[in-house]
Amino acid sequence: MNMRTHWPVLPIAAGLACGLLTGCGTNGDGSGTEGHRVVMGMSDDVLATDPASGYDPGSWLLFDNVFQSLLSFPKGGTLPEPELAKSCGFSDTRATVFKCELKDGLKFSNGDSLTSEDVKFSFDRMLKINDAGGPAVMFPSLGKIETPDEHTVVFHLTVPDATFPSKVASGAGSIVDHRQYPADRLRGDHKAIGSGPYTLDSFDKGQAVFSVNSRYKGTADVKNAGVTLKFFHGNQAELKKALLGGSVDIAYRGLSAADIDGIDKQDGTKGIDVVEGSSAEVQHLVFNMKNPVAGKLGVRKAMAYLIDRDALMRDVYKNTATPLYSIIPAGIMGHNTAFFDSYGERPSKAKAAQALRADGITGKVKLTLWSTPVRYGPATDAELKALAAQLNASGLFEADVKSVAYDQYEKDIAAGKYGVYVKGWVPDYPDADNFTAPFFGKGNVLDNHYDNSRITRTLIPGTAAQSDRTATDHSFAELQDIVAQQIPVLPVWQGKQYAVVRDGVYGLEYCLDASTVFRFWELSKS
Secondary structure, three states: OOOOOOOOOOOOOHHHHHHHHOOOOOOEOOOOOOOOOEEEEEOOOOOOOOOOOOOOHHHHHHHHHHOOOOEEOOOOOOOOEEOOEEEEEEOOOOOOEEEEEEOOOOEOOOOOEOOHHHHHHHHHHHHHHOOOOOHHHHOOOEEEEEEEEOOEEEEEEOOOOOOHHHHHHOHHHOOOOOOOOOOOOOOOOOOOOOOOOEEEEEEOOOEEEEEEOOOOOEOOOOOOOOEEEEEOOOOHHHHHHHHHHOOOOEEEOOOOHHHHHHHHHOOOOOOEEEEEEOOOOEEEEEEOOOOOOOOOHHHHHHHHHHOOHHHHHHHOOOOOEEEOOOOOOOOOOOOOOHHHHHHOOOOOHHHHHHHHHHOOOOOOEEEEEEEOOOOOOOOHHHHHHHHHHHHHHOOOEEEEEEEOOHHHHHHHHHOOOOOEEEEEEOOOOOOHHHHOHHHOOOOOOOOOOOOOHHHHHHHHHHHHOOOOHHHHHHHHHHHHHHHHHHOOEEEEEEEOEEEEEEOOEEOHHHOOOOOOOOOHHHOEEO
16 A cells, blocks of 8 residues: 555545545654553453564554554544654545655654655564564565655555554554564564563563654653553453452553442442543354364354343343344444345244254263453453353253463464354454454464355455545455354354543543554543
8 A cells, every 4th residue: 555645546445545644643742641550450461572473452552652653543543644744645536555754853762763765674673584473464465565765655556445544543553663672583582672551671571661753753742651561361350359459540441340340339439430431342162163073054053042141241241242143343334244144133943953954963062161361351250151061951962171371272262173163352453354364364373274256256355445444344244144154153152342540540432442442541540
């Protein structure tokens, strides 16, 4: 994709034109250091401090605050606006050439100048390293990058991709200092040199300490004196204890659904409140299509007829999540309810039994649901145990649950050892493309050996090339209907975002939106 200093012929949505052309946000200079340091506790781990590696919510939280991208998502918005760039746009009618003009006087936090050389270096480096746990998978269409001068970057794509601006605006578009990062390997010292609103002062197993970057030049207006992020490594009880005891001001991504529900019902009587925001986080059951049991369509259909999402939301998640009936969540353009339409809202033992018989299955289906305890939410194990109980209650299944540490879990999935396993997805950017393209075809993130040529050769390329995103609804509907009929994945829930905060802490409503960007700079503390 290529960006221009003026808006080209390509008819990208009007809101996007505003963002990419001139930048509709408020400029900030990183000097808003009034107020106090904010302490936040998080159950998720930060798996990487190097943007060429991290592809998880914790790591992207760090990237979004320490690094800058050419574009960024404004608070409450899902259309990218200029950040390091002063203007961007497609310069051809096919959405294959994308050009950005950088702002003047950009610097990294260490004082090094930031130019087009650093932008090219960052993308080339990410693709060259191609880390298994990194975001290179987001850019299969990125060909060469040109830098005609120190302010201009030109991206050439091998196929049209109208979502490229959103990908650039995500954590995957983080720009690093070419003098500080090796071109062919990851940094191993847990240090990070960026140009974002914050510097990373220190990082260890217990916490990460961030200070305000005085050299920052972008749209963020910093409202605190720094942030300390404490890690609880999945220990919900300790995170809750720290919040109640006052050693953290904010608990984010980690309290149990029961804790959030209990605190919410207390109505702030203990000086602690629950802040709810929108979210496009989803969770699916994934089926290994080569597995002798899960590979049978009758088994997958029977499971689709038997799961009771409402019961899971009520009993396990205490209504902190909502039932999901397609792979594209509600609130994202293109969403439909394909699984609701095909399998209904209420469990049907009769239809499940019929699906099994149609596939020649007459005895009980022996099945293991594989889980990992923390990576996809602290209630994942409890959820899968409830799912197994639902299946077993029908008399058609003999299901159990096994939970494995995440590192081993990923290795076993890649080796094809699991028939049914859970996967969560926090979007990289708020577009239906990000809930479909990564899941299908060669090298997909699900590793479930499913490939549908209609999806991979026609629907995904066609929607990616469509600059008018509203015109993709029909194709995305067809894609979701195919998935509902073949069931390579079974959507379970769509999350809500929550943060639990002590009185006197403000700004959380600007950190919990569909962009998934947690904006440290919006936090303040009296």
